[in-house]
Amino acid sequence: MLITVIRTGGFAGGERTASLETECRPDGPALERLAERALADEGPVGRDLVPDAFGYVVHIDGKVVDLQDPYLTEAQQQLVDAVLAEAA
Known part of the structure; x- marks a missing residue:
């Protein structure tokens, strides 16, 4: 599974952009489960933008x-x- 995070703001x-491929990593299965949970979770409805806060675009296998x-x-x-730590 390829996971890419683009952080702005x-x-x-x-x-800042970082990617990781879970396939050959020892923690790959745990990262894949985390990615599935992250996609399934929804944040609060009616969110207001917060000045100077980070925004993220997360790509997970398309x-x-x-x-x-x-x-x-x-x-x-x-x-x-976890993904941004890969770019550090």
Whole structure:
């Protein structure tokens, strides 16, 4: 499973992109389950944009979800953190 996260916004307004392929990773199955939960979870309805917050576009095997801080579910936050850590 290929997971890509594009983070935009924040105080500096920059963009950061990171990807990971779960296939050959020892933690791959756990990341795949986390990705499935992140896709299934929905944040609060009627979300207002928060100034200087991060926005995320998450691509998971052809599916795309748009997320916004501070409205990420626990699974979504864990997934975003795990993928962005790959680029660090």
